[in-house]
Amino acid sequence: MLPHSFFAPARAAVLLALGCLGACSAPSSEPNVGAGPATAADSLGAAAPVAPAGSPLQIVAQFREPQIVGVAVLPDGRMFGDFPRWDNNPVAPVAEIGPGNSLTPYPDAEWCKWDETVRNEPQKHWICPQSVYVDPNGMLWVLDPASPGIKGTVAGGPKLVKIDPTTDKVVQNIAIPANVAPGKSYLNDVRVDPEAQYAYITESGIGSLVVIDLKTGKSRQLLARHKSMLGDTTLNIKADGKLLVDPTGKQGQFNADGIALSHDRQYLYWKPLTSYALYRIKTEALRNPALTDAQLAAQIEDLGKVPASDGMILDAQNNLYLSAFEDHSIKRRTPDGKIETVVQDPRLEWPDTFAFSADGRTLYVTNSAIHKTATWNQGVGQQDQHYHIFKLPVGK
Template sequence: MSFSRSLLPRWAAVLAGAGLLLGGCSSPADKSKTTETAPAANDSTAAFSAATGSPLQVVAEFTDPQMVGVAVAPGGRIFACFPRWDYNPVYSVAEVGPNNTLKPYPNAGWCTWNDSVKSEPLKHWICPQSVFADKSGMVWVLDPASPGLKATVPGGPKLVKTNPKTGQVLLTIPFSEAVAPRNSYLNDVRIDLQNNYAYITESGVGALVVVDLKTLKARSVLGKHPSTKAVKGLVVKAEGHPMLDATGKPAQFNADGIALSADNAYLYYCPLTGHTLYRIKTAALRDPALSEAQLGRQVENVGEIPASDGLEIDAANNVYLTSFEQSALLRRTPVGAIQTVAKDARLQWPDTYSFAADGNLYVANSAIHKTPNWNKGVGQPRQPFRIFKMPLPK
């Protein structure tokens, strides 16, 4: 999930005025620390208690900093990412251990971002937004490299493939400004091992990015198509709270959620500020001979959905939706029926999914609607950021 680029300068100013933006987003100097324990969570508020009969189990919880993404690799290892938005995480990508402990991933060096390493933007997490485990067990990290959501660091936007078994970085794919301009924000990624491609939503300008993992060439597509754009004038809500900035302007979130069909034939996606699910054949996305107009005609309107952040698809091609407006997890069946998988007050802005090999569904909550930008400059009380799991419904 990310913020509309048109609102970022205003949001950054609000945060700076509140003393929340950290100079240079520098990491703490103590690099010897390899494990940190999150501050104890205070969750006494009745509104934050689990819904009766909720299938959601808490896997981990963190008071700070803000967490947006989760990935579960084969074997059950859990990874999370903490973008440098309005806080400065010690570990911006971490492996989650018992008792809410965090271990820097792949190491402390990659998690360091300060003036001492600014000449090496491709060797450090600058503002990692998404972490994803592919079916072969490799863990990918998407870094839009936009600390404080102000602008990309030149040379910083990248997609990185890692091997969690060895802790090695296997591949780093940098993105030029033609693909990730200064006002871009690379948001979420899916890996197509069958065709050796990566597909990315870009929410700053509004586009999809297609990456050939053989040649490492990337293309930005559908940048002028309505399917990647926020619906103008639409006011989305979370827990009944309208997403309006300090001036009363509605949040405009572009292409965000993304998922691959079980057979890799279709890519599903949606703008967060919107109520429409789209899909396109991946074969069309992989064809550089198609013009933008031709590619646009390949986009299919799948149907109406509640406003959603994260998407995922199961083996039966049910599309799972994180419904921040309803504090719920939903799924859309292949025939278009919307079903509630879980509804729980603790799902404060459910963000991204990860399906584990053991049949469990994992989801992280990011409480974006509680941040100062959407509350006239004053952050609101919230529960801890959590990773939940539940059995994948049949």
């Protein structure tokens, strides 16, 4: 899940009210709460991508604003999204998504509040949540890098929070200290192993992995600025055929981003966003605090070339799904390294983050249209269509 900018100053935050806020009931086990098929124009009359004939993508939810990045789906079908405080100030930066695209602040309105009245409570409020994730036990985790506008972390704000959806209450709140998440860091995506009691996080600002012992709450920064963590600007990776260029003319370099945990939880996979390389390492090594970065680096496996992508997820058969933003597609890497196209659809405007249904047969994905934002389109915003959550059938 790519934040808007690591190099260009963020634009001033603008409060964009959510027209659909309010109480809502939970979606069914196969949520499909969107407003029908894609059309050729949105409510503003701007041209929007049209679904090709036979596309398996179905709209689950859509939002004119704010910009959605992450999606998480519980075993019972309840669905959650996160809307980072990048270039706007969403009322519900973490929300439960209900029928009719309704957004209910989650776990409550107080957690979603961030203004001058609560600046002295950075651990009790969402500052700039970047990732929502459901672990194998059905617990919801929210990762907050606490860097609104990507302008630097708020002191005391970076955190990993566990919520029990059966009570809608926070049950664990782990502060991530400044030596692990310093001012220029940006905690990006998370995977949790509830059996081993560890969390694994990609960090994109510096380029590192963060490992958290959930029993003690202790976190460690690993492999900072190692080559496997860093994007490569020499590749000229594009979206819609255009380079990602900030308002100053500087081409973007995006570091460790996508992350996936194998179903046996023995391997962690990751890749920098502006890179065609894929890596993995045994989680046992990451959990060993006696290993130095040099010893860890020796255990990294280079899995070869894959498409440039943002989000990643592994299924039970160890197929790795990748959100390939360069050609509006979702790709799948089989265990033997073969790359397959699952779906290619122009509505996948920067496919971002994935989630599976409980049976693994339905894949959910967001589109965040990051390449159309002013921050990465030379200062000219061109995102004039809806953001979406799509679903499509996969597996058997």
